[in-house]
Amino acid sequence: MEIVFMGTACAAAGRDRDNTSLLLRGGSSSTMIDIGGNPLGKLKKLGMGTGEVARLVLTHRHIDHIYGLPSLLWGMWLDGRAKPLDIYCDHGDRKWLEDWICKLGMTDWPASFETVIRTYAWEQPSVLISDSDMVLSVFPGRHAVPTVGIKVEHHGRVAVYSSDTELNPAIKAMNHIDLLIHEATTARVPLASHSSLQEIIQYYDWTAIRRLALVHLTDSEPYDEVFAEVTPYIRSRMKLAQDLESELL
Numbered sequence: 572m573e574i575v576f577m578g579t580a581c582a583a584a585g586r587d588r589d590n591t592s593l594l595l596r597g598g599s600s601s602t603m604i605d606i607g608g609n610p611l612g613k614l615k616k617l618g619m620g621t622g623e624v625a626r627l628v629l630t631h632r633h634i635d636h637i638y639g640l641p642s643l644l645w646g647m648w649l650d651g652r653a654k655p656l657d658i659y660c661d662h663g664d665r666k667w668l669e670d671w672i673c674k675l676g677m678t679d680w681p682a683s684f685e686t687v688i689r690t691y692a693w694e695q696p697s698v699l700i701s702d703s704d705m706v707l708s709v710f711p712g713r714h715a716v717p718t719v720g721i722k723v724e725h726h727g728r729v730a731v732y733s734s735d736t737e738l739n740p741a742i743k744a745m746n747h748i749d750l751l752i753h754e755a756t757t758a759r760v761p762l763a764s765h766s767s768l769q770e771i772i773q774y775y776d777w778t779a780i781r782r783l784a785l786v787h788l789t790d791s792e793p794y795d796e797v798f799a800e801v802t803p804y805i806r807s808r809m810k811l812a813q814d815l816e817s818e819l820l
């Protein structure tokens with residue numbers, strides 16, 4: 572499975588970064604995790620059609636994680652999509668999401684496909700998708716609004732996406748992570764509801780985590796200064812993710 576960084580910026584989009592979102596590019600279908608920036612343009616750069624996106628999982632309803640949805644739905648209609656699009660969100664956000672989609676006027680276009688809202692309870696870990704390709708589950712984040720992190724298991728390997736969060740004991744408790752995708756809104760400065768690179772390095776157990784890709788990045792933060800303070804071995808396993816780069820799981 573390929574995990575594509577569709578965007579890697581913090582809430583205020585960067586000069587060369589769209590807001591943070593991911594694409595799990597699987598064999599038969601793909602899953603978007605959050606959606607911002609220019610999803611149609613990014614899919615084109617990947618040589619993909621909107622029809623390959625089976626579902627969308629929203630980790631929380633902050634604008635930087637959701638605002639690409641109207642554009643994606645519009646593009647799917649223009650592409651003549653017929654199959655339903657599953658959209659996962661927290662149970663507390665169902666009504667809000669239904670109202671928003673209604674206001675987009677999909678029934679007036681009229682849209683050629685259905686949006687199916689599926690909910691999880693952010694407070695409890697739960698499995699959202701389980702098929703031959705992957706098991707995707709959510710676990711509680713530590714953010715200003717109800718938020719989940721994402722765990723993806725694929726052929727015995729594990730990727731975890733923190734979403735927006737303070738340091739999360741639920742991630743620290745996992746005994747093996749092949750790829751941790753963690754937000755690092757700042758390099759050093761503590762910020763409520765978020766994490767700094769320095770805190771991440773000090774808090775997590777690097778014997779349990781093989782690789783770290785940092786997202787939700789802020790332009791001009793001195794990440795390299797913090798990297799310079801860790802051992803070369805630890806440093807070699809960490810990177811600042813770039814838009815449209817991908818990692819294999």
Ligand SMILES: [Zn+2]
Pocket residue numbers: 581582633635636735787
């Ligand atoms: Zn965010």
Ligand SMILES: [Zn+2]
Pocket residue numbers: 631633714735
């Ligand atoms: Zn947020």
